[in-house]
Amino acid sequence: MADLKEQIIEQLNLQDVKPEDIGDDQPLFGDGLGLDSIDALELIVLLQQKYKVKLSNAEDGPKIFRSVRTIAEFIESTRIPNA
């Protein structure tokens, strides 16, 4: 998850944030890290570029992008058939 945090920081240009500042379960949006809707789109781009993962259902977005852990779990689940 440390790599994923670094990639998120780079993709979203969070220059005041360090990987250790982001808790594994910390909410990424709202009162958590304070990301916005454009950041959500950039996260989708990140998943496509780095992990070749596409969101098939936009309604799953809030659940998948809730925290770094939920993103990591989503990426992992796409690597295991029928997971």
Add this chain to the structure above:
Amino acid sequence: MKNQYYISAHCSISDNIVRYNNEVVFAGTENDIPGFFLSVYQHLGVKYPKFYKMDNLAKLGWLTAEVLLKDFDKAKYQPTDIGVVLTNANSSLDADKRYYDSMQEIASPALFVYTLPNIVIGEICIRHHFKGENAFYIFDRFNADFIASYVYNLLDIRQLNVCICGWVELLGDEYKAVLFLIEKDGVMPFKTENINKIYNPTQTLSEKEGF
């Protein structure tokens, strides 16, 4: 009697120098625009993480407004009393080109949002909670006559009580921003001659058109 409005403050950023009411408040030594803008941001000592996400045009407008408004008491006004009218020559072409380049792979949503010049106004209004009339106009070159007459009308019909207006231009390695704070009180009358003097204190427009 015709109402009179005043330039209560002005700020310019060009050639690695930030001026507030003609006084140099910061001079950078960087050779690149992003590096210089970052130095100005750090010099101001504000914490505004969204700054890092802005394109260069928005950063230029945001920084110029930040210095322009450092002594402005916005509490005297309602948010809807304060508007922003900006102009430039190249619109958002700098971001447009970068966005076009990003389309070779996956187009960047973060770049896309800056492919309109009025996003500069949005960034300023979000930062300072302004909710008044705003507009961004494109001209071949700096047009003091237009700024003087358009902003005067907005103030005179009571659409606004305060207006931040001026020029925010950036394309490639060239940039220049000059912003004026226009209010009912002040010393320097808000008129074409004074706007031009501030925009170009040492040169005529024909010597350095656009920038």
